[in-house]
Amino acid sequence: xxxxxxxxxxxxxxxxQLGGLEIxxxxxxxxxxAGLHRSPFRGFSVEFAEHRPYEAGDELRYVDWRMLARSDKxxxxxxxxxxxxxxxxxxxxxxxxxxxGAERRLSKLDYAKRLTAALALVFLRQRDAxxxxxxxxxxxxxxxxxxxxxxxxxxxRAVHNLPAGHGTAAADALRRVTGMLRRRGLVxxxxxxxxxxxxxxxxxxxxxxxxxxxxxxxVMDPAxxxxxxxxxxxxxxxxxxxxxxxxxxxxxxxxxxTVRRAIDAWRTQCRRSGIAYHHVLTDAPFGYVLRRATxxxxxxx
Amino acid sequence: MIGFLQPLALLxxxxxxxxxxxxxxxxxxxxxxxxxxxxxxxxxxxxxxxxLKLRNLLLLLLRTFLIALIALAASRPxxxxxxxxxxxxxxxxxxxxxxxxxxxxxxxxxxxxxxxxQGRHVFDRASDEDRVWLVLADGLPRQVSLxxxxxxxxxxxxxxxxxxLSAAVRAVSGAMRDxxxxxxxxxxxxxxxxxxxxxxxxxxxxxxxxxxxxxPPTLELNRGVDSVRVQPAVWSPAGEVIASLGGSDPSPTAxxxxxxxxxxxxxxxxxxxxxxxxxxxxQSGWFVATVKLDPDELRVDDTRTLAIRSxxxxxxxxxxxxxxxxxxxxxxxxQSGRIRDGRGLLFSxxxxxxxxxxxxxxxxxxxxxxxxxxxxxxxxWQFGPVVEGEWQxxxxxxxxxxxxxxxxxxxxxxxxxxxxxxxxxxxxxxxxVVLVGSRMEVGWTALPVDAAFVPFLDFMVNRIGAAPSxxxxxxxxxxxxxxxxxxxxxxxxxxxxxxxxxxxxxxVERGVYxxxxxxxxxxxxxxxxxxxxxxxxxQAPSRIVESTFGGDVQLLSAEGLDRELFRGARxxxxxxxxxxxxxxxxxxxxxxxxxxxxxxxxx
Numbered sequence: 001x002x003x004x005x006x007x008x009x010x011x012x013x014x015x016x017q018l019g020g021l022e023i024x025x026x027x028x029x030x031x032x033x034a035g036l037h038r039s040p041f042r043g044f045s046v047e048f049a050e051h052r053p054y055e056a057g058d059e060l061r062y063v064d065w066r067m068l069a070r071s072d073k074x075x076x077x078x079x080x081x082x083x084x085x086x087x088x089x090x091x092x093x094x095x096x097x098x099x100x101g102a103e104r105r106l107s108k109l110d111y112a113k114r115l116t117a118a119l120a121l122v123f124l125r126q127r128d129a130x131x132x133x134x135x136x137x138x139x140x141x142x143x144x145x146x147x148x149x150x151x152x153x154x155x156x157r158a159v160h161n162l163p164a165g166h167g168t169a170a171a172d173a174l175r176r177v178t179g180m181l182r183r184r185g186l187v188x189x190x191x192x193x194x195x196x197x198x199x200x201x202x203x204x205x206x207x208x209x210x211x212x213x214x215x216x217x218x219v220m221d222p223a224x225x226x227x228x229x230x231x232x233x234x235x236x237x238x239x240x241x242x243x244x245x246x247x248x249x250x251x252x253x254x255x256x257x258t259v260r261r262a263i264d265a266w267r268t269q270c271r272r273s274g275i276a277y278h279h280v281l282t283d284a285p286f287g288y289v290l291r292r293a294t295x296x297x298x299x300x301x
Numbered sequence: 302m303i304g305f306l307q308p309l310a311l312l313x314x315x316x317x318x319x320x321x322x323x324x325x326x327x328x329x330x331x332x333x334x335x336x337x338x339x340x341x342x343x344x345x346x347x348x349x350x351x352x353l354k355l356r357n358l359l360l361l362l363l364r365t366f367l368i369a370l371i372a373l374a375a376s377r378p379x380x381x382x383x384x385x386x387x388x389x390x391x392x393x394x395x396x397x398x399x400x401x402x403x404x405x406x407x408x409x410x411x412x413x414x415x416x417x418x419q420g421r422h423v424f425d426r427a428s429d430e431d432r433v434w435l436v437l438a439d440g441l442p443r444q445v446s447l448x449x450x451x452x453x454x455x456x457x458x459x460x461x462x463x464x465x466l467s468a469a470v471r472a473v474s475g476a477m478r479d480x481x482x483x484x485x486x487x488x489x490x491x492x493x494x495x496x497x498x499x500x501x502x503x504x505x506x507x508x509x510x511x512x513x514x515x516x517p518p519t520l521e522l523n524r525g526v527d528s529v530r531v532q533p534a535v536w537s538p539a540g541e542v543i544a545s546l547g548g549s550d551p552s553p554t555a556x557x558x559x560x561x562x563x564x565x566x567x568x569x570x571x572x573x574x575x576x577x578x579x580x581x582x583x584q585s586g587w588f589v590a591t592v593k594l595d596p597d598e599l600r601v602d603d604t605r606t607l608a609i610r611s612x613x614x615x616x617x618x619x620x621x622x623x624x625x626x627x628x629x630x631x632x633x634x635x636q637s638g639r640i641r642d643g644r645g646l647l648f649s650x651x652x653x654x655x656x657x658x659x660x661x662x663x664x665x666x667x668x669x670x671x672x673x674x675x676x677x678x679x680x681x682w683q684f685g686p687v688v689e690g691e692w693q694x695x696x697x698x699x700x701x702x703x704x705x706x707x708x709x710x711x712x713x714x715x716x717x718x719x720x721x722x723x724x725x726x727x728x729x730x731x732x733x734v735v736l737v738g739s740r741m742e743v744g745w746t747a748l749p750v751d752a753a754f755v756p757f758l759d760f761m762v763n764r765i766g767a768a769p770s771x772x773x774x775x776x777x778x779x780x781x782x783x784x785x786x787x788x789x790x791x792x793x794x795x796x797x798x799x800x801x802x803x804x805x806x807x808x809v810e811r812g813v814y815x816x817x818x819x820x821x822x823x824x825x826x827x828x829x830x831x832x833x834x835x836x837x838x839x840q841a842p843s844r845i846v847e848s849t850f851g852g853d854v855q856l857l858s859a860e861g862l863d864r865e866l867f868r869g870a871r872x873x874x875x876x877x878x879x880x881x882x883x884x885x886x887x888x889x890x891x892x893x894x895x896x897x898x899x900x901x902x903x904x
Contacts, residue, residue: 096337099336108337194337232331234330234334237337250353
């Protein structure tokens with residue numbers, strides 16, 4: 001069975017048990033690429049390479065209609081892979097990311113790290129110059145964007161060594177991050193977005209203004225969607241240590257509504273600003289997330 | 302007013318304080334749960350705080366209310382409620398009109414039986430805690446137990462008496478007045494005939510109790526014998542019975558006079574007629590006679606019993622000194638067979654040895670000798686001086702009543718006065734001697750030239766001269782005064798002594814009861830018959846009923862009576878309603894407490 005070997009579609013926690021970041025990322029990316037009928041990297045370059053006979057699954061937009069008219073046979077056009085894109089993956093490593101709602105589930109940070117590694121591998125395989133920035137209250141790690149062979153390992157090391165932070169001073173950190181992204185490219189922002197939305201949007205709009213394409217992965221644990229817990233509990237903010245006493249049962253619906261509205265607000269405001277927004281649950285297979293990212297990358301050409 | 306069948310369970314109300322106490326005292330620190338999205342939680346809590354506070358307050362109230370309701374339900378509260386199935390212990394009086402008219406048969410069923418059925422229904426609705434009064438046709442309130450009341454109904458029959466409904470209701474209202482029961486009701490089960498209600502000065506203040514009246518259908522037409530009168534009082538041997546017919550039936554009917562199961566006279570009469578039944582007796586003595594009509598649906602009032610006394614004509618003679626008018630008149634009576642020739646009764650101006658009617662002698666010189674003679678016979682009366690004037694005769698002197706007297710000798714003494722003139726004794730009697738204050742001459746009185754003179758003499762011979770006899774008409778159970786000479790009353794052949802005050806309670810059973818003197822001779826009779834007002838079965842208009850019974854009276858159908866009975870005291874066990882309410886509160890509490898945890902929406 002094809003799906004049995006495609007670990008990109010397995011439960012992230014199960015996949016994480018296979019090995020370190022690199023193994024997981026390679027496995028995920030291989031599986032992800034194998035599931036595609038065509039290379040995600042061919043087709044969105046501009047240099048024509050050759051014709052080949054049409055096969056089921058090929059996109060109709062690559063059918064050479066002139067060849068069809070002349071030879072009455074279906075050929076699709078193939079292009080040379082080419083890169084001129086700079087991708088920068090920005091990972092939020094604040095304390096709120098280091099949390100898992102269930103024992104057999106990756107924390108948001110672990111999930112985000114594996115997603116970062118896989119994305120970086122995908123970008124590097126299409127010869128995009130790919131860099132990495134990890135931050136919490138400050139910028140904790142930075143790998144400049146390169147397209148070298150060793151770049152992925154460099155980047156992988158930085159991701160692996162990135163510790164969980166203690167708080168989020170997103171405004172300052174984002175301001176510094178945007179300052180670092182001088183050359184136009186793709187900025188992939190992976191975070192649980194538990195900071196001031198207006199400030200974050202302002203920063204991302206600034207990036208858009210600078211000509212960047214911005215892709216946001218809003219990582220969320222499924223347990224954050226629905227308020228659960230004992231009949232009455234004091235919920236402690238992981239970053240500020242603030243306590244709030246509530247009866248989860250009393251606020252369940254209203255909380256769910258608040259979260260839903262927050263996600264909708266992120267989605268709406270990102271769309272208005274030309275920012276691609278994806279809500280990602282930590283129990284979602286990496287393959288799904290990669291598909292969304294590559295689709296975005298494909299549109300960027 | 303609310304009562305409790307299990308008042309100890311009210312202690313459970315203390316449990317209602319548990320939720321507030323737990324809320325105030327048993328607060329503990331909840332566990333700490335690390336959570337990254339406190340930002341969202343804070344925002345939610347801030348937005349929902351007012352609603353949550355209100356909801357928590359409501360929950361506290363609902364839980365307290367729920368426990369209180371359950372504790373109240375356990376105490377089995379009962380409260381007055383018109384829809385309740387039971388009732389508080391009440392005082393209920395049933396006036397069951399088993400008067401004579403209840404014997405009428407309507408649609409093949411006796412009215413009394415219908416009334417009794419309704420009475421049983423009332424008693425079936427009563428409980429053992431109720432205090433029950435029963436009033437029958439005698440109008441006397443009796444406090445009875447339910448078994449006693451049912452027992453009375455089982456053997457009840459129409460009594461030949463009239464029930465004064467207004468007096469009966471008033472009496473039983475008075476009897477109930479001191480009863481501590483919270484609700485008093487008087488149930489009147491009667492044909493409600495108009496004559497059962499007192500009118501005019503007989504009507505007193507209305508009853509001050511709730512009165513529920515129910516009447517079955519009654520006869521539209523009925524007739525009866527209202528009264529009978531024997532004329533003359535003593536048949537010798539012939540006479541007449543004059544019967545008055547009453548009721549609402551205008552059709553003529555046969556009227557018979559029966560003595561010892563033998564018709565001695567017949568006639569035909571209709572409503573309001575006076576029917577004359579002429580007959581004669583072959584033998585002397587006292588006889589029980591009955592005037593009968595053809596039977597109708599109310600048979601009890603179709604007959605009336607009476608006593609007829611038959612005796613041979615009295616023997617009478619007159620001395621010349623009694624006057625020419627008197628001698629001539631006696632001759633007329635003798636010729637007509639009203640009197641016999643003989644000295645059984647002597648009209649004279651002298652005192653004789655036998656039965657005498659003595660007039661004052663024309664010669665004043667003889668007065669002294671006459672008075673001495675009277676004294677010698679132990680007569681306590683004396684002829685006094687002559688007085689002149691103009692007076693009218695009154696008293697028990699038969700046809701002479703109203704005759705003019707111009708001259709008379711004063712009758713001085715003490716004893717039985719039969720007649721007076723100018724408020725002074727004119728005819729007196731002592732034993733077998735009768736004294737008359739005036740001579741039977743035109744200078745003394747107009748009587749000798751009056752048409753009443755001969756009948757007056759007939760009266761004197763056959764009534765005063767004969768052995769005395771008295772007829773006392775009475776209704777069943779009525780108290781009547783009897784003559785002083787009566788010593789006993791023969792009831793079914795047994796002489797019942799008459800008390801010293803001469804007041805006798807007439808037997809309840811209709812019939813003729815003879816009065817006997819000290820020697821055991823019959824001197825009269827009590828005729829016990831129905832009250833003629835029972836013959837008129839017309840129902841009283843509702844305004845009469847209401848004005849008689851007071852404002853709180855309801856004329857009801859059978860269904861209405863069933864609905865209204867004990868209405869003022871009906872009570873409902875509220876436990877069921879409280880439990881239902883508690884269930885609703887519990888549902889509300891569950892709904893309120895589970896609100897907020899039900900819906901889930903994926904983003």
